[in-house]
Amino acid sequence: MITPPPIKSNSKIRIVSPAGKIKEEHVKPAVEWLEQQGFEVELGKHVFAQHFQFAGTDEQRLNDLQEALDDPDCDAIICSRGGYGTVRIVNKLDFTTFAQKPKWLVGFSDITILHSCFHNLGFASIHGVMPRYFFDSDGNPSESLVSMMKLITGESISYSVDSATFNKKGKAEAEIVGGNLSIITSLQGTKYDLNTDGKILFLEDIDEFLYHTDRMIHQLKLSGKLDNLAGLILGDFTDMKDNESPFGKTVHEIILEAVSGFDYPVCFDFPGGHDKKNLALTFGCEWELEVGEGITKLRLK
Structure with a gap:
């Protein structure tokens, strides 16, 4: 995997909206904070555009993201939000210029599509907080933001969380892949399908029925995605x-039942996803x- 270089105090960061629409008030405070840290921030032309539930038309969202990928002066791309819509433009992206100067991509939820795309192309990316959630209720940088900034600036990082009831003990050293469960399952059978063999798979989701x-x-189990995990x-x-x-089972019981026959370590309740703390x-x-x-x-090794 190719890991983009860490960003520095004068690095250029582009913010784009490849999926759902977002209000300016949810992005501008993050822009101001990034600029205060010494970064140059450039917004995509259509970051605040609205086309029904999308941040502009497919063409507008595609053009903003393609410009960011191609920009030789840009060191990181932060997505403004998830929602829905990235799947409508991902197959039209051209990574030829990006490959000459890889840069970090940051986001989660619907941005899982881009993470899978990047992974299959051989580039690392960051599953992390987006502008609306940069700050806590007191207006201070959230723990989620602090963790994302450590990764994007090349600092070492480690997490310790209380073990959950359903955990399966063990150790693993491997790449982490994954993201939003709904998105990952929707990509099966496409060229963006995720290879999980030998990897540590991370999964999260929001607002789903238990039966679904x-x-x-x-x-995932029937397709073999859970068979050869490292963790x-x-x-x-x-x-x-x-x-x-x-349905008769909690989400933890559903997952534990599905992986009960495997001997790799399983960690439940890692603070990542759509709750307040998204490490x-x-x-x-x-x-x-x-x-x-x-x-x-x-x-992180």
């Missing part, structure tokens, strides 16, 4: 829903995972 989550997990990290599964006739991960880089009795440790 069960279907997606079993789709499995489950992030936040936020605002999960049930039917009037209960950043570099996809395509090697991490050391240790799921212990009371503490789970994750360290």
Whole structure:
């Protein structure tokens, strides 16, 4: 995997909106903060455009992202938000110029499509916080932002989280891949399908029915995506829903049942995804995972 160089105090960062629309008030404070840190920030021409639920038309969103990929002076691309829409433009992207000067891509949720695309092309990327969630309720840089900035500036980083009830103990050293469960399952059978063999798979999701989550997990299992993992990290599964006739299992029980026959370590409740704390991960880089009795440790190698 090719890892883009760390950004520096005078690096140029582009912010684009490849999916859902977003209000200016949710981005401008992040721009001001980045500029205060010494970065040059350039917004895509259509960052605040609106076309129904999208941040502009497909062509507008595509042009902004392509310009950012091609910009020889740009060192990082931060997506303004997820939502929906990246799948409509990803197959029209040209990475020829980008490959001559790789740069970091940051985002999560619908941006999982771009993470998978980058991974299949051989480039590392960052699953991390986007501008609306840069700050905590007091207006201070959130822990999510701090973790993302450490990764993008090349600092060493490690996480320690309390072990969850359903954890499966063990150790693994491997690349982390993954992202949003719904997006990952939707990419199966396409050229953006994710190869999970020998990797630590990270999964998170939001606003899904339990029965649908069960279907997606079993789709991954039936396709062999869970067979040869080095490890499995489950992030936040936020605002999960049930039917009037209960499914009968929690999301943790659904996943644990699906991986019960495998001997790799499994970490539940890692603070990553759509909850308040979204600790950043570099996809395509090697991490050391240790799921212990009371503490789970994750360290970038």
